[in-house]
Amino acid sequence: MSGLDNIGTKVVNPLPSPPEDGLSGNADAILHEIVALLEAYTATGQTGAIDLHSLPLTLDDYELLRITLADGEVHAHIDAIGNSEVRETLYPGVWWVTYYNAEGDIVADLIEVTAVPEILKAPADDVREGLAHLRELLKQEQP
Amino acid sequence: MNEPDILGASLARSGISRRSFLKFCTAMASLMALPPSAAYAMADALKRAQRQSVIWLSFQECTGCVESLTRSFDPTLEQLIFEMISLDYQETLQAASGEAAESARKQAMKASYGKYLLIVDGSIPTKDGGVYSTVAGVSNHDLLVEAAKGAAAIVAVGTCSSFGGIPHANPNPTGAVSVSDIIKDKPIMNVPGCPPIPSVIAGVLAYFITYGKLPELDNLNRPKVFFADTIHDRCYRRPFYDQGKFAKTFDDEGARNGWCLYELGCKGPTTYNACATIKWNGGVSFPIESGHGCLGCSEPNFWDKGSFYKPLPVPLADNTPIITAAALGGIAVGTAAAVISRKHQTSISEEK
Numbered sequence: 001m002s003g004l005d006n007i008g009t010k011v012v013n014p015l016p017s018p019p020e021d022g023l024s025g026n027a028d029a030i031l032h033e034i035v036a037l038l039e040a041y042t043a044t045g046q047t048g049a050i051d052l053h054s055l056p057l058t059l060d061d062y063e064l065l066r067i068t069l070a071d072g073e074v075h076a077h078i079d080a081i082g083n084s085e086v087r088e089t090l091y092p093g094v095w096w097v098t099y100y101n102a103e104g105d106i107v108a109d110l111i112e113v114t115a116v117p118e119i120l121k122a123p124a125d126d127v128r129e130g131l132a133h134l135r136e137l138l139k140q141e142q143p
Numbered sequence: 144m145n146e147p148d149i150l151g152a153s154l155a156r157s158g159i160s161r162r163s164f165l166k167f168c169t170a171m172a173s174l175m176a177l178p179p180s181a182a183y184a185m186a187d188a189l190k191r192a193q194r195q196s197v198i199w200l201s202f203q204e205c206t207g208c209v210e211s212l213t214r215s216f217d218p219t220l221e222q223l224i225f226e227m228i229s230l231d232y233q234e235t236l237q238a239a240s241g242e243a244a245e246s247a248r249k250q251a252m253k254a255s256y257g258k259y260l261l262i263v264d265g266s267i268p269t270k271d272g273g274v275y276s277t278v279a280g281v282s283n284h285d286l287l288v289e290a291a292k293g294a295a296a297i298v299a300v301g302t303c304s305s306f307g308g309i310p311h312a313n314p315n316p317t318g319a320v321s322v323s324d325i326i327k328d329k330p331i332m333n334v335p336g337c338p339p340i341p342s343v344i345a346g347v348l349a350y351f352i353t354y355g356k357l358p359e360l361d362n363l364n365r366p367k368v369f370f371a372d373t374i375h376d377r378c379y380r381r382p383f384y385d386q387g388k389f390a391k392t393f394d395d396e397g398a399r400n401g402w403c404l405y406e407l408g409c410k411g412p413t414t415y416n417a418c419a420t421i422k423w424n425g426g427v428s429f430p431i432e433s434g435h436g437c438l439g440c441s442e443p444n445f446w447d448k449g450s451f452y453k454p455l456p457v458p459l460a461d462n463t464p465i466i467t468a469a470a471l472g473g474i475a476v477g478t479a480a481a482v483i484s485r486k487h488q489t490s491i492s493e494e495k
């Protein structure tokens with residue numbers, strides 16, 4: 001229609017081909033960090049988190065993390081200014097938390113080591129406001 | 144309602160759940176390479192914080208900086224920023240005009256004296272008594288000096304207020320200067336860019352409100368969290384630069400193969416900004432990804448540094464050890480980048 005199709009273009013992957021296995025070593029580093037966080041959590045109850053954006057990960061690194069951690073028993077979906085996915089991994093207490101914005105881009109990608117990620121808990125203030133709203137509603141419905 | 148104007152209450156009023164807010168803080172912390180635990184501290188501190196009183200003065204400018212912020216592709220980002228602050232004066236955005244607007248500004252300045260954040264976009268003309276830009280009969284210079292007195296800190300948004308920008312370009316007919324050329328006794332943070340990236344503006348505001356101070360600054364008073372690396376340090380075309388593969392024209396084979404734009408005048412190697420990582424238009428791409436070199440818009444005097452299409456003089460100023468590491472290939476760049484973000488994290492957590 002616009003004739004744009006006639007312009008010859010070539011889509012290439014400008015990154016040099018990664019080493020044979022495509023791993024940067026960072027996935028391995030993260031897995032060891034998770035072990036350290038789990039040790040701290042079991043010993044002292046100290047929770048921890050790793051920001052996956054703070055390290056450059058290749059696609060293969062990601063894949064390795066996905067395969068190694070795998071899916072556990074819990075998968076929660078949060079609908080608040082865009083989606084969020086909270087998955088417990090095969091290792092209880094290790095959570096993979098991914099936040100998306102309203103457009104569906106990832107805005108934060110974290111591994112959390114804790115019993116329940118903070119984002120899943122109902123915040124006390126929200127609970128109090130919800131209670132007030134429900135009371136209000138019942139009051140209005142009284143004949 | 145006589146609740147104090149705290150952020151938590153204002154979020155509740157506008158129906159933003161605290162979960163949404165925690166999510167916003169996590170994204171901001173990640174953007175600024177703060178440790179994830181900082182997100183909770185940030186959410187907690189912000190919730191209880193008074194909404195920050197902000198006075199925003201626009202001088203010799205094109206309103207591009209305000210456009211960048213308010214037309215950010217993420218409507219929630221814009222909304223959340225305006226929840227975080229109480230914007231007491233902004234000529235483009237406020238409904239009031241004339242006398243009413245000016246008295247609103249004076250009132251806010253009095254009420255939050257010593258506490259408000261002063262945001263400035265645009266340069267300040269100093270020639271001929273500053274007649275080239277006035278608001279309600281007061282020159283930009285006098286307005287700035289008056290408003291700076293009661294400010295806790297000043298944020299210069301955009302290259303014009305940070306360094307003089309385009310009005311300052313040769314022959315600078317209005318004698319335009321930057322905020323820091325005039326104000327010497329206040330903490331000033333420069334957030335340059337023509338315009339700056341919206342989430343950079345949001346990030347530094349969130350930081351100031353959370354910690355009650357400006358983040359760590361570099362030698363040009365730019366927040367290190369966003370301006371520590373050059374475009375070139377983080378450019379995805381960097382492997383081609385290292386291999387010496389350069390596009391020679393905008394439509395040759397090299398350009399089509401996505402090779403480095405250095406010989407077409409890219410200023411990425413000397414430009415500190417976050418475009419290559421945060422990108423533009425909600426993370427869609429950035430100029431180099433669209434096939435054009437970086438203009439260096441976040442650097443002082445970028446307009447007067449010769450043609451945008453003339454290659455930077457070689458050899459490049461010794462460009463940190465990253466170049467040597469990068470010579471080993473893309474993975475080395477990655478490792479260097481990891482080390483750099485780690486460095487940010489430690490310097491920030493030490494600061495607390």
Ligand code: SF4
Pocket residue numbers: 374375376378379380381382384402403404405409410411412431436437
């Ligand atoms: S010179 Fe420009 S295009 Fe080439 S690698 Fe550096 S920033 Fe990227």
Ligand code: SF4
Pocket residue numbers: 336337374414415416418429430431436437438439440441
């Ligand atoms: S790529 Fe360069 S010229 Fe373009 S917006 Fe970023 S810093 Fe400015």
